[in-house]
Amino acid sequence: MPSIYNKTDNDAFIARIEQLTPESKALWGKMTVDQMLSHCQAPMDFAFGKIPMKANFLMRLIGKLVRNKILNSKEYQKNSPTAPAFIRKEVYDFEEAKKGLIERINTFSELGQKAIKTTKHPFFGEMTYEEWSKMHTMHLDHHLRQFGV
Template identity: 35%
Template sequence: MKNIFTKEITEEVVARIEDLTSQTQPIWGKMSVAQMLAYCCVTYEMVYTDKHPRPNAFVRFLMKTLIKNIVTSEKAYVKNGRTAKQFVITDSKNFET
């Protein structure tokens, strides 16, 4: 897995994002490019806004003990894996926005 914290990889990711258009076809999954960008923004919305409710203490404990190691490990995510409901983007999004 590539290290996003190196300059070269960061530049590669930024270049890929800048190449996106409203007509870009998905490579992995079924979301449109606009839905995928909305999906990527959910983490920031969780940190910087009150758009998504914070998990209660029990759920935070479960996330810390069970899920954190899976999410932060170097093992690649499995295709069609389950995701938290906050990250499920089903409505259409405007790419330009």
């Protein structure tokens, strides 16, 4: 499994991102490519301590029940639900969104586990650094596959 902390793995993600164009179309889902690039930044910003998030009691309970199933799966399911704070409906500058995502990926390469400022996920609860890595790599892979790269 690739690691979000590994530069070689992240260079592979960046190479896939570089294949995207403003005209890239989703194979499933409703997001445009610029929305996807912005959306992928949001969970990273949460991990970096830049976006505060809380889930209500019911969502935390559900999250703890499904956490292992999701993290132990090979990939995220198509059209999986997302946190409302991560939903993107606006139009974003493609180049800026792409640059922002690459910068965040590089932050993981440069800082490794130190990039993570909270180990408590609002939905899944307390997570190890390895679980954070798996979640971010699965999320990136999911959305890059969504756009055919």
